[in-house]
Amino acid sequence: MSDASQTHYKHRVVIAGGGTAGIPVAAALLHADPATDVAIIEPSETHYYQPGWTLVGGGDMRAEDTKTDTASVMPEGATWIKDAVTGFDPEHNRVTLVSGNILEYDYLVVAMGLQIDWDAIEGLTETLGKNGVTSNYRYDLAPYTNELAQSLGNGANALFTQPAMPIKCAGAPQKALYLTADTLRRRGVKAHIGFYNQGGAMFGVPAYARELDKVIAGYGATPYFGHNLVAVDGTKKQATFETQDGRVTVDFDMLHVVPPQSAPDVIKHSPLAGEAGWVTVDKNRLTHTRYANVFGLGDCTDTPNAKTMAAVRRQFPVVVAALRRAMGALGATAAPLEYDGYGACPLTVAHGKVLLAEFRYNGEVVSSFPLDPTQPRRIHWPLKKYFFPWLYWHVMLKGKAWSLPAPKPRPTSTA
Secondary structure (H helix, E strand, O other): OOOOOOOEEEEEEEEEOOOOOHHHHHHHHHHHOOOOOEEEEOOOOEEEOHHHHHHHHOOOOOHHHHEEEHHHHOOOOOEEEOOOEEEEEOOOOEEEEOOOOEEEEEEEEEOOOOEEOHHHOEOHHHHOOOOOEEOOOOOOOHHHHHHHHHHOOOOOEEEEEEOOOOOEOOOHHHHHHHHHHHHHHHHOOOOEEEEEEOOOOOOOOHHHHHHHHHHHHHOOOEEEEOOEEEEEEOOOOEEEEEEOOEEEEEEOOEEEOOOOEEOOHHHHOOOOEOOOOOEOEOOOOOEEOOOOOEEEOHHHEOOOOOEOHHHHHHHHHHHHHHHHHHOOOOOOOOOOOOOOOOEEEEEEEEOOEEEEEEEEHHHEEEEOOOOOOOOOEHHHHHHHHHHHHHHHHHOHHHOOOOOOOOOEEOOOOOO
16 A cells, blocks of 8 residues: 555656766657656766776866766656655556656566675775775866876876776776876876786787787776775875786875775565566566566676767667557667667877777677777777767767767787
């Protein structure tokens, strides 16, 4: 029985999450049919272009240029519900909100991103933003990364960490390292730089990992694989890592932290989640594995692809087509779109130089350009700094599918 204080609402399509994944879905649906009843659940008043925080941390972009009011990117015609989801009830086609209200739907799209588990590292939250501890994974901390790079002196110890996968933008931890190392080189500062990675390689795709081995070696930095950050003492400036041989403690002057990440708790504890806590969807169709009227995309799902903006750019047209097909807006004979696992990571290996890593499921190397994609290039820097932000604000968030030909498999050097 419902509580008397609860209010029940219903919309044809409900989108849980009004971020990088949810807004393009709503915009594309409304572009196809302005009469579509679409509601977006999103509590935040501010919308961020998070890929830009790497450049903010490198001193190559202003933090204020990576944010805007959420109202300015909400699609015209969508109902914005400024609330947050506290529970999913797919058996009865409804969600519960923080306000206590119940929102019913015919179709549900889950696009809630992931959560960054700052508290999972002992002592971290107390020292973030001071004592040399920073992270480009937070808007307010990215400028501090550049501040530290500009102030370190000879002999300083600069540590950069990477947790277990999956995380948002798997290349971001080392992007922070490369831009900091390049800044130090340009300043004539010789520091000790270490990359403490819980994994066993610089990148999940071997063709790119081989090149990145050369990049990090070129800076004289040392990778430490199998090292998982578990504690930080900001006052003593010490970081503690768990390894297969036990715990090790390392002194630092600068510590760039990337905490572990997971699906939002509300998803983990819902019928939508699989054993690992993520929304379980067909990896090609992006339809839920148990509930036919539920769809998922972006960082919150269990699709085995990189969690990047580029992946979402390829995913949202698939979800929109599936929704319109389910609602009867597309002919029954229309072939469904499929997502092939495409992802991209513009690895800023130096100020002015980018390795534009593109790949699909199973680590297949692809490229949007007729060039060896494993090679860092200066011509890719304007893409990262100027074109991709423009593409995000003016194309992707408008629900427009980018019309360039699909990336093609490329032969790569095995040297």
